Amino acid sequence: MAPHHSRPSARDLLRFVLAVAVFLTTCGRVAEARYGAGGQLSPVAAIVSEELYSSLFLHKDDAACPAKGFYTYASFIRATRKFPKFGGTGGDLATRKREIAAFLAQISHETTGGWATAPDGPYSWGLCFKEEITPQSNYCDATNKQWPCYPGKSYHGRGPIQISWNYNYGPAGQALGFDGLLNPELVANCSDTAFQTALWFWMTPRQPKPSCHQVMIGDYCPTTAAAAANRTAGFGLVTNIVNGGLECNVANDARVNNRIGFYRRYCQVLGVDVGPNLDCAHQMPYS
Incomplete structure (x- = not known):
């Protein structure tokens, strides 16, 4: 005897329609973020795909992370579109990749939920807190x-x-x-606003500090005072800009080392070297 198949109820059909609508809306938002209204691929999206983004932040949507569901790929890419020079200027592809790696490393440290023996290692737990x-x-x-x-x-x-x-x-x-x-x-x-504030901080020079962007793309020219303070270009100077008052001019600071750990991982994934001057142990912080 042929099996009897009951017809789906109106409620089942409604659930199916709603599920499809949510799926299409989500896909549409990601596509819009990646390609924009004109269909042009974002410079950052061309380097960091949604799949790669997910692999960098393996645990950001774990139940243990207070920011679960907050730091979406679409929000990140939409925010980068407000700052088109981020990951889009600086000469060669390696320089652009290195800047993106540096930014992701700094925000990973600031929001990390990892610890030394964390699953997948301590550098897989960025974007855990908001x-x-x-x-x-x-x-x-x-x-x-x-x-x-x-x-x-x-x-x-x-x-x-x-x-x-x-x-x-x-x-x-x-x-x-x-x-x-x-x-x-x-x-x-608001996840879009959250990412925008991070990129605003990254892209905006605040005297006497240069912007992190200027440092990472090679557009930083130290003043006489900066040279005397040993503020040499590199990832370490970015850390100095972000939190140098607490972390720089200190030997083997654990926080600095954690930032470097994230940066090394992301540079490796993106296939670029880390560049010079990783730490700020011998840099005077900004006053």
Whole structure:
């Protein structure tokens, strides 16, 4: 006897239609991010595919990671489109790959959920956190009158680069089109904004600091003071820009070594050498 097949119910059909719609919408967003409205492949997407991105951040969507589902590939690529010089300038392909590796390494350290004996190694756990869990303060510099703090607002670390302090939230928001002083929470609630703030920090020089972008593409020319402080170009200077006050001019700092560990892994995956001056052990930090 032939088996009896029951007809799908209206509810089953509705579920199927909704599932297909979600799938198509998700695929459409990824395609739009990769290729843009004009169908042109993003320079960063040409180097970092969605598959490669997933392999770099193996555990970002684990249940143990507070940022589960937050740092999507599509959001990352959309953010890079707002900063087309990132991964798109600097001469040869190796230089562009090295800049992308450096950026991903820095945000991986800032958001890592890894530990020495973590599954797949400590450098597979980037993008696990989207904000500081127990901030030591509200990171308000009340002496800064240009970017005054709002009462009750905390400017603790949020997003991939863990942007902190009112004097960073204010100008980042101004550049990106949101009120960073009034709505700092947006950085931990909107993945596109989160990645945009990280890239804003990466691409924007703040005197006396050059931008991380300038350093990684070879567009950094040290001043006399910078040369005297041994701020030589390389991944170590990027670390100095990001958190040199706490980590640089220190021998064998564990945090610096962790940043380097991520960077080495990503350069290896992208097939480029790491370049000179990996650490900032002998660099004076910026004041």
